[in-house]
Amino acid sequence: MPAGKGRKYCSATCRTLAWKARRASAAVALSQALGMSLEKARDVVDAAGMKELQRILTGLGLVYNTASRRWVVLVDQDVFVRQESI
Numbered sequence: 001m002p003a004g005k006g007r008k009y010c011s012a013t014c015r016t017l018a019w020k021a022r023r024a025s026a027a028v029a030l031s032q033a034l035g036m037s038l039e040k041a042r043d044v045v046d047a048a049g050m051k052e053l054q055r056i057l058t059g060l061g062l063v064y065n066t067a068s069r070r071w072v073v074l075v076d077q078d079v080f081v082r083q084e085s086i
C-alpha cells in the first residue's frame with residue numbers, strides 16, 4: 001500500500017508487488033487491445049521494459065490506474081475499466 005510522505009511505497013516488497021501487478025495487468029490490456037492471446041501478450045511484456053510498455057499502452061489510449069491496478073481506457077474524461085480480472 002502507498003505510504004509515507006514523499007514515498008510511493010512503504011517497502012521494497014510492496015514496490016515489487018505493485019510492479020508485478022502493473023506488468024500482469026499490462027499483459028491483459030495488451031491482449032485485449034491487440035486481440036492477441038494472453039500468452040503472446042505476456043511474451044511481449046517480458047521482452048519489453050516498463051518504459052516501452054508504458055509507451056505502447058499509452059499509444060493504445062490506455063492509462064494505468066494505481067487504485068484498481070488496471071490499465072484503463074480514457075473516453076471523454078470518464079474512466080472505464082476494461083479488464084474484469086488480472
Ligand SMILES: [Zn+2]
Binds near residue numbers: 001002003009011014
Ligand atoms: Zn505498501
